[in-house]
Amino acid sequence: MLVSNTIKEDGSSKLITVAGATGTGKTVLLSSLFYDALTAEFGKQVAGRKLKVAMIVNHDEQRTVYSAIAKRLKATFGEEPVVFKPTEYLNTYMKKQEEFDVVLVDEAHLVWTQGHMAAWINAHFKMFGTENQLRALAKTAKVTIAIFDPKQILRADQSWEEEAIEDLIHGSDVTYSLTQQYRIQANEQTRDWIDSFVSGTLKPIPHDFKYDLRVFDDAQKLFETIQMRDNEFGLSRLLATFDWEYKLKKREGGEPWMVTAGTLTKPWNLQTLGRNKSLAWSEDPVTIDEVGSTFTIQGLDLNYAGVILGTSIKYRDGKIVIDAGESHDKNATKTRVSDGLSAEEHLRNALNVLMKRAVHGLYLYAVDDELRNKLLRI
Secondary structure: OOOOOOOOOOOOOEEEEEEEOOOOOHHHHHHHHHHHHHOHHHHHHHHOOOOOEEEEOOOHHHHHHHHHHHHHOHHHHOOOOOEEOHHHHHHHHHHHOOOEEEEEEOOHHHHOOOHHHHHHHHHHOHHHOOOOHHHHHHOOEEEEEEEEOHHHOOOHHHOOOHHHHHHHHHHOOEEEEEOOOOOOOOOHHHHHHHHHHHHOOOOOOOOOOOOEEEEOOOHHHHHHHHHHHHHHHOOEEEEEOOOOOOOOOOOOOOOOOEEEEOOEEEEEOOOOOOOOOOOOHHHOHHHHHOEEOHHHHOOOOEEEEEEEEOOOEEEEOOEEEEOHHHOOOHHHHOOOOOOOOOHHHHHHHHHHHHHOOEEEEEEEEEOOHHHHHHHHHO
C-alpha cells in the first residue's frame, strides 16, 4: 500500500523517508517492499504492467541478500539487474534515460554523503545541480523510498551535517519513523543496559529469561559457545570492534589478517578460503571460523552474537571510554571540519551496530583488563 497508493503516471515523483534506529525493522520492511514490487501480482494491481524497480545499496553483504531475492524472482521481472551500487545505478539511468517506477535505497545515510560522490554526480549529471543528493536521486523514479539512520554513520566519509539531516527529513514528501525494537527479543532492562553501555555507562547486568546476555573471561570459550549456538540455532557468529590491522589484500606470503584476543586467534574479515560469495557473510557456513566486523554484519541479523571488544573500548574512572588511537578503522577516526561527528562518535556508532545484531543473545569478551574484570564483577 505504501507504494501502490503513491505511484502516479503523471510524471511526478515522490520521496518517502523511513527513519529508525538499529533493530527497528528497516531492512525487513525494505526487503518486503522489494519482494512485493517485483512480483507480477503487485505490478498488475498498480499499473496493469510489470514495475521497473531498482534497489540501491552501499554494502556488498546487503547487495548479496537483495540479489538473492531478485534471483529467486527472476522469472517475474526478466534478465535486467535490479540491485545496484549508487554509481552503477546512475550510470544505468543516464545511459538508458529510463524512468523507474520504484527506487528503494537501503541505508541512505551511507549512500549519498561522500564528498567525492557529490562532486562526481554534480560533474556528470548537471540536471541535479547542488541540491540534496537523495532528492536528486528521487527525480529518476516515480517513488523513492529511502531508509535512514544517522546513528549508523560509522566513518568520516559518510558523515552528514545536522542541517543536511534536517533538510532530508523536511524535504521528503512523506516521513515515517520506526520506533519499536523488533530485532532484540529482550526485556526493557536489557535493551537499556545495551544502550547505556554504548553511551559509556556500565550498569549491573539485568536478569532476562528471554535474552541470553553473558560475559566471558576467555575468548576461546566465547568462540566455542558461539559454535554451539550455531549448531543448535544457526546464524551465530563472532564479531569484533575494528581494533586489529586489516587490508583487503592478504599479508605477505598469503597469510590472512588475524584477530588475537586472549587465547583465541581467528581470521579477520572475509579471509577464510572457500567462501560462497552468493551467500551473505553471516549465512556462509565457513565464516563460523572467522571474526566479522561492521563491514560484514551491518544491516544483517544474527541469532547469537559473540562480540570481542578490542583495545579501543576501555573502562577508566567508572566509565566506558573510547580510545580512538587504538582503532584500525582510519576512516572512522579521521574527521572533516564540517562533519559534526567526532572519531569517538563514529566508534560508538560502530559499537552500537555490533551489540545490536543478535535476536536472542549477546556474549561479550573485553580485551581491556579493567573492562573485562569490571564486566565479570557485575
